[in-house]
Amino acid sequence: MLKAKINKGLRQMLAESKAGPLVSVGVGDAMSARLASEADGIDLMLSSGFAISAEQLGLPDVEMYSRTENVLAVEKMCYVASKPLVADMDTGYGNAINVIKSLHEFERAGVQGVVIEDQISPKRCPVCVETTNSIIPLNEAVGKIRAAVENRSNPETLIIARTDAVDFDEAVKRAKAYYEAGADLVQPISRVFSDKEGIKRFVDAVGCPVSLVIVGWLETLSREDLIWIGPKVVHFALIPVTAMHNAVKSVITELGQAGSAADLPTKRSAHGDIVRDMGMGLISELEQKYLPQESEL
Template identity: 40%
Template sequence: MSSVKRLRTRLDETGLIHVMAAHSPLSALLAEEAGFDALWASGFELSALYGLPDMSLISMTQHLDMLRLIAGRTTLPIIADIDTGYGNAINVIHAVHEYERAGASAVVIEDKTFPKVTSLMAGGRQELLRIEEFQGKIEAAVATRRDPNFLVIARTEALIAGLGETEALQRAKAYEEAGAEMVLIHSKKKDASEIESFSRAWGGSVPLAIVPNAYPDLDAERVKALGNIRVMIYGNYGIRAAATAMRETFRRIIADGGVQNVHKDILPVEEIFDLQNVDSVKAAEARFLR
């Protein structure tokens, strides 16, 4: 079964799938080991990996290169965060073609102007496209995909931009009419009130996706009770966890004047060997190196 079909099957089999952000093959392997249903090829996480803000500074080529590396090391379906589609509808055509070929099972396109500013940045510029123009992007994405199971998800930033629920619902319905098969609704409120209100008001026939970064108290049990949210994306937890662990470890080494204390608190190198699949390499050496 292709990864595209696996994502569709997983969505059909369960009421809710859990998707972990990945910024490298290693983070993807750890997410798969933990039991996540799919991966989020995160623009934010890759930008952070490069030490850059999430403001359309990472190119499509850089993102695609990492996605290919991730797809080569995991069996999980990958939902690609392609921001605004890297331009207008013509850019979206090119992007969808390339992401599908690279191994993505879905793309999420957001209705901001290009270049974008990351959603949760305090005081960040949050400008949205005209509804009709974004509908053209969604139509272009749907028309371009080769596999009809490849999922096109429309993300509206109306709540992020402070335009309110009515505008968010209007945009979501328009994007559904343009062919989007799922709507990602995003909020920067510290509680889930906007998301829960939107979910209850949503009358469309396509399901919803959320990214509960700003409102972490919204757990799976509450989401399932809403009935129409099918995807929870943990959008920046991988890079934040990695940065937390590295910062603490590096500071301890400097403070201790060596690794004599931290070495017992981090993964042994043998577990890294396991993630690297070293045993298969050793078996290949024994079989083929003469």
């Protein structure tokens, strides 16, 4: 079948995980999702808003795409992904009632979880700006999490509550409140911390499952560090998009300078490798199975 089949659900994976956090990678397009599905050691994917903005729109992650554009991008990823995908649902695109509709849209797209943040709308990704955005009042944010928890179409859908509070105590307070409201995991932003001890202190203080995005200086943390800190999931959100940006920018620059494709320094995939990885073998099998042979026409 063309649509990928997921063998194990994310909620089950979390329950069974014992040897450290599940490893997630950020994806912004269907090709990245397909490649991540085939990579050993990658447990799940996060549809990174940063990556979607960059790869689909060529714009920074300041909520320039609509909910519909986000859902369509995620739906394409889910179609080819054979591992669970968690969607970056931004602020939920409105109030608590809008959150319900947004959640249902992403569930229909095929996600196994969503991340909902407590920024004002339009949001601004913390790694795109010097000063973080304002956050909505705590009681309003709690209402949005409750709305998602109590109205998800699929009881297996994970609700990850992200707080963009940069003060440590406020981040802990909000994380605890969101977990009490029914969130399955809570997620701080990297700006709260300046060292791994601070992250460990947060995980211990909230006393509930933590989802941790590994960006900026957090990318220097070792696997042993992450196990010691104790999150349930670690999202390497920007690794593919930053690698892609570097490779594409380099090879286009080289091509422009050389005026020829001969002997370009940047390494590229062979055409046949891409065709194979995108599933041409399966297409050929389906053609043999369902299309009439020329002799039968």
